[in-house]
Amino acid sequence: MPRTHTPADADPQLAARVRAELGAGAAGPLTALEGGRSGLTYRIDAGGMPLVVKAVPPGREPVGRHDVLRQSHVLSALAGSGVPVPAVVARGDEAPAWFAMDFAQGTASEPVLEPSDTDHVLGRLRMLAAARVLGALHAVPVDRLVAGVVRAGGVPPEVAGPADELARWTRTMHAVPAGIRPGAAELLDRLAATVPEPAPPVLVHGDFRLGNLLCTGTTPTALVDWEIWGLGDPRVDLGWFGVFTDGALFPGVGGVVSGLPDEDELDDAYRAARGHDGGTAAGTTWFRALGRLKMAAIMGHNLRRHREGRHHDPVQEQLPPTIRALIGSAAALLDRDPS
Structure with a gap:
């Protein structure tokens, strides 16, 4: 479904935690990405490579759809399986929890929800x-x-x-x-x-x-x-x-x-x-x-x-x-x- 709001960039404290875990190559803010309604999704550059970071929203308990670490566990388990999933590169357990994964190339669209006369x-x-x-x-x-x-x-x-x-x-x-x-x-x-x-x-x-x-x-x-x-x-x-x-x-x-x-x-x-x-x-x-x-x-x-x-x-x-x-x-x- 279409969304009517633009997400904000990450809290500076979360950004600092992520940069510290990723190491010296990580720089710049956590820039918000459009995504779903569960968790928060950002982009950060680390050593010249883009990464995607998902984090628990501030003030939310990491349960249900906000349990981002649970998502990271299944992604890690699928590594090498032949199923195309982004690789998890780092996690932070301290609240608010987060994890970082490879930035996958490509686009996603739902034809019946975004109908077009082409393609x-x-x-x-x-x-x-x-x-x-x-x-x-x-x-x-x-x-x-x-x-x-x-x-x-x-x-x-x-x-x-x-x-x-x-x-x-x-x-x-x-x-x-x-x-x-x-x-x-x-x-x-x-x-x-x-x-x-x-x-x-x-x-x-x-x-x-x-x-x-x-x-x-x-x-x-x-x-x-x-x-x-x-x-x-x-x-x-x-x-x-x-x-x-x-x-x-x-x-x-x-x-x-x-x-x-x-x-x-x-x-x-x-x-x-x-x-x-x-x-x-x-x-x-x-x-x-x-x-x-x-x-x-x-x-x-x-x-x-x-x-x-x-x-x-x-x-x-x-x-x-x-x-x-x-x-x-x-x-x-x-x-x-x-x-």
Whole structure:
């Protein structure tokens, strides 16, 4: 979603801590970068090389989406795995915690949220390349991943199954005023009544999409924004990724982009890259519906925060038609599901 504010440069005390840890080659301020809503993201030059620094916001506890060190642990664990991630070069545990990583080249864009009359072919090729990255990510052995997280100083999370994932987003949706989520209660009931058996667990990114994958041309260079990674069902990532194939799900905030692969095509590319099915063939429709529910819940949450004055962002007022479209599409998928 577009943002309506510009982030400020880092507090000088944080900048001094980062420069001290990085050594004599680090110079200049921590310059703010546009990014997500979790943590703070900056750029600093160290020995003539740019680095990206993520830090806990001042006054915030390092929990949930603000736990930047947790993000650094999974990045360290993925080093040498073949999954394109930036290398972690330094960490600071003292509050506010931070870590520094390589500055990856490339750009990230979400075609259906930033529709254009050009680059349809580029969007298609990038999405197929992203599906192959997801296959490689899910092919990383869980025991290797867990060992890497521990070596980096982290604590591996518990494995979450489909029921856990549904419960998580059910709580988020229930916090959204009923008037802006018509049909959500019925959708939640239907999903709860048909929860699939879990597939063998993998490393789940949690927000896997083109908007979080830097590319140069059609080549992925870095998968970023690891705020909600976990160990769980691979179909969670697949179902979420598929939401971004259809611009019709985003009326008012996006648009249809011709030529993008559909969800079946992405699944095929994913499985070819992973090398086996991984238990992802069953329950496909349920997870696609869950992905739509998740997006509707997130958008409803953001709109609620804006209307309550907790995060002023008038752009959020464009979301109600998309929330309705997502819930309606999820219900229609379940209506058509032969199982």
